[in-house]
Amino acid sequence: MTATELLSVIEPDGAINGYDPKLSDAELMHCYATMLRVRAFDDTCMKLQRSGRIGFSIPNKGVEATQVGAASALKLTDWIFPSYRDFGMALYHGVSPIEMMHNMFGDALDAAKGRQMPVHFSFVQPIKFFSISSPIGTHIIQAVGTAYAIKQKKEPHVVLASFGDGGTSSLGFHSGMNFAAVWKAPVVFLCQNNQWAISCPSDKQTASESYAIKAKAYGMPGVLVDGNDLLAVRKATMEAVERARKGGGPTLIEAKTFRMGGHSTSDDPSRYVPKELFAEWEKKDPILRFEKFLKKRKLWNDSTRAAIYDAAMVDVDKAAKTAEATPRPALETIFSDVYADVPAHIRKQGQASFDLARRKGDASAGDGAFPL
Amino acid sequence: MTATELLSVIEPDGAINGYDPKLSDAELMHCYATMLRVRAFDDTCMKLQRSGRIGFSIPNKGVEATQVGAASALKLTDWIFPSYRDFGMALYHGVSPIEMMHNMFGDALDAAKGRQMPVHFSFVQPIKFFSISSPIGTHIIQAVGTAYAIKQKKEPHVVLASFGDGGTSSLGFHSGMNFAAVWKAPVVFLCQNNQWAISCPSDKQTASESYAIKAKAYGMPGVLVDGNDLLAVRKATMEAVERARKGGGPTLIEAKTFRMGGHSTSDDPSRYVPKELFAEWEKKDPILRFEKFLKKRKLWNDSTRAAIYDAAMVDVDKAAKTAEATPRPALETIFSDVYADVPAHIRKQGQASFDLARRKGDASAGDGAFPL
């Protein structure tokens, strides 16, 4: 594994040439099913957004293998510091579509109480899936702090910090990579290079040979893997995770993949992505790739995909309906959780606001269209 | 030249094995004299600080060759974005000790009108020596912006951005290196690795193999040179400058040297620097090193150093006396230069202040001891 040569595992014909993923058939199928569930969730959110029922979503088409392959290398006692595009990792570890849908609708049952935009998830179980922030890169150095605490407490856990190609230009990447290496913190950095930061292509993001090679600047191993190859991502992540667990310090993994659509529901990629690229990468679809491997293992036939996807759609659909029928968060949620206790001045503002709502009725909600 | 093997030019016996510095004897002697003038300036400031006549200084002992070697590769039409330890570069290009002393005393004739701490110089001629800022690293990305403008205006100039080992951890380093490489901007990054960031040693600053290797993360050449070898620094800088001038983009140079004293007049290095290190590096003194070379060239004999140093001391001493006798900046200087024009609210505050001084006399000045 190197920082500039792409590691692949699954061959075009589905063979994996002696690599042992150390996953049972059921586990392999869970990986596969998770990718399809990501796609089902995506497709549903897209429709919900187009019909104005939710304000915004971030599609994952094309990058599912990276998320699931990486997540598969973690235990439930590990930590994930995700980016907004990483809910496949949550799904893999057992977060349910309904929990996610409450966030997409920002309703009263959303774990974050409807305070964040859609796709800004936060879960504490079954795995620690750290509260997603919009500012790019801030979580990378935070993940390192959490990893330092793990080391200090002599726990056997690791932290996965995931971010995009654009994220490598952020401040949190620079301080995070540097601190992690100096501290030999048990953290794995996963750069999901989907080749775009909204509309900015990689050659405008950096002049380096690869993203993985940036590891050199910090004195840690850097590995470039085929992000559309679930097992390649798993292999690299597993090695990095094991090294971290043993006290060997951090690793930077670049998973090279391609964003098969817009940055978000508000983005029109035809303004900047050459059409041919979509056609080229369509052929490299990570789900197709994994199916070839499963087929070779005799775990897959022509009806497998539809069966799983359709079941997932039923689940997600039900979740969407439930969430849509859930009321908005109470007015009180504006004023709580700013501090552990509500200070007097915030309490007063809340009371004035409840009073006004009582006297003058609800404020008007607007259409909530999100432009990005 | 590589990012991990130390480039040296001057051999222990003073030989330079075929390297042609392309400097006349007079120019070589100017390099030498500048190093001695830096030392004279340093020694004087040290004394002025100890006797309470100035508040603060930043010594350069041990790092003179890096500054002068790098400066020697620039033309007067180029730009320097210096750190606070770089006044050797200004001296090399003809800034006079008296101009510098006005800054050390923060008096009425200081170019910066006594607003900044000592050693925070700013000159626009004979060379553009950009206004030094205290926050570490902010000037690195600014230098890149200036270089972009050079490119845009199709000027034949280059920018030298100089910073310390500690500076590589800053935000401005990360964004500066990245933007410069993407933009192929005509800028040379000089990391003066004097092995300490105040009390933080290099192994707590980064885990990378060298500082020069950080260039890999940005896709630019990185070069490690012996910072106590003026000609090695010159060689590397010259090559980088020539590449930049030709449109070849940026270079990162690490000059490895050693800070032969405290971080500043407020610092006590005995709390954290092992004594042996001083002894070890004393032997590698950059001035001694260059003298061997000069001697081999028959430009130097046993009385050369004293003659030049003593003359420099006379100059610097005179400068100090002149500056000390110069009055403080006028009260008006507090209120001007915030904007191009003084806005009404600042004018009002100024008038109230003049009025108070008239009614109640001068404010009391305190002892001005600086603790860092």
Added chain:
Amino acid sequence: MANLTLVQAVNDALKTAMRTDPSVLVFGEDVGPKGGVFLATDGLTKEFGEERCFDTPLSEDGIVGAAIGMAVNGLKPVCEIQFQDFIFPAFDQIVSEAAKLRYRSGGQYTAPMVIRTPYGGGIRGGLYHSQSGEAYFCHTPGLKVVIPSTPHDAKGLLLASIDDPDPVLFLEPKALYRAVKGEVPEGKYKVDLSTLRTVREGKSVTVFCYGAMVPVVQKAAEQAAEKGIETLIIDLRTLLPLDEEGVLDAAKMTGRVVVVHEAPRFCGFGAEISALIAENAIEYMEAPIARVTGFDTPFPNTLEHHYMPDDRRVLDAIEHVYNY
């Protein structure tokens, strides 16, 4: 004259500046081929080429830091921060560097530049796509802070900012980008910085506001008028340096003052307006100086319409100070 939305007026200003001054250039995240996430820079790369309008790596520190260096060397950078919420990585470059360069160098080096960025709520952007951070910047001597509320002012103030010898933070009310339309003169014209705009004349109560709050206050003023309360509405436009005399005059005119902004109340810009009046015109005041602001909490998502000041709240405050 053309009838433009506010974001079109911004676009028009950029084109006008770039056409008349070859040293003006525009950069930031996604401002190139995509034309910016709000299309404020639409068509610039096409008309002026990649060297004058281009995308940068994802680093606000880099964008502003590079802009400073360009300005120092004679270009006129007009950079964009995609959302004001993402300006904080550049806070050091703005507050420590751009704002202080002229002062610390005794005027030897200066950084005339513009940082444009959309601010404010109303698009269901939650915590990080809705903030109004003007107060963070207004506490920074050396900086100018400008916020337009109409297409006409957006163009005229932006052109004035680009010509200004000092660094200007130009905050654009994203809620108004497409919500307001108005006549905008062709070609170059400037609206002077540090001048107030009287939005509505009135003798009963003075309301100070800016940006996206201006139409909200107008709506409340109409309702107040029905009750016989005549509201003098002042659009501050340039928050720093502020036309303090103008503010005091307008406050004295009615003796009853309400200040409105979206940002949290505590240490918000409204506090400065109140303090200014309490320091220089308190004897004219016939009622408490009221503030209608965002709450002292982060910006919520689903309930943003309760968080942001609306006509209900503004009217309530107008009535309160009127009836005091």
Added chain:
Amino acid sequence: MANLTLVQAVNDALKTAMRTDPSVLVFGEDVGPKGGVFLATDGLTKEFGEERCFDTPLSEDGIVGAAIGMAVNGLKPVCEIQFQDFIFPAFDQIVSEAAKLRYRSGGQYTAPMVIRTPYGGGIRGGLYHSQSGEAYFCHTPGLKVVIPSTPHDAKGLLLASIDDPDPVLFLEPKALYRAVKGEVPEGKYKVDLSTLRTVREGKSVTVFCYGAMVPVVQKAAEQAAEKGIETLIIDLRTLLPLDEEGVLDAAKMTGRVVVVHEAPRFCGFGAEISALIAENAIEYMEAPIARVTGFDTPFPNTLEHHYMPDDRRVLDAIEHVYNY
């Protein structure tokens, strides 16, 4: 009881906390073997080992960002920013992250941590070793902002901050580090956050101040007393969340108010105090609410003694509101 300087009291607080709670750790630039540039962390590495008190790379973003992650995972980081002037690279981590984490995660994740940093002028530090940035942070819901002015409070407030469930910015008046000395109890005790301290009783004029301005105001009050003006001095101590009722009570007590701080006036913390009073107690005011502050310029070096409020300026303001 020991007679300690303010910086010794800080050191004592850190040692006390680290002795009683193994999850407390201290890090930052030069806080290890060197003991901090002001010696606030002197002896900590020696007593508690490198794992609990250590130097970091030169990145404030890294220091604060890592502290957040540590706090999220159960440690109690007390990190140091060498000078408040250098906190701005961490502004994003403080304002966007530490302050908003509890809110945005619905209380699932929190970041109880302390950021200590020396602030203020008086050491001939010029633009970048002298600033008072409290107002930048006080506009940030989710953060607490604390400033002690005596050794007793320094220890008690710092221990309270370390135990606090929310992120606290602890600003230490460096001008007082060695200039004040006082009795400090041994072992652990806490001074509650959000409580004011009455420094001096008086019925003529109320002066609000904090940090290094407290002794300056005391000096002016003594001179005022000679002229028969009795000054009520309030040390705010916790700026956010502020004891607003306490402020209003103290203001009403005299009806004449002066607010004093070192930071620039425009949008400074003093504006909030004035605005609070103008909004809730204006009918008690018998004079303008005066502010004595640093000027609206960067912080100069040679002339810093003219820039910083001194007893001359404070007395002038006291007399002004008294004689109004």
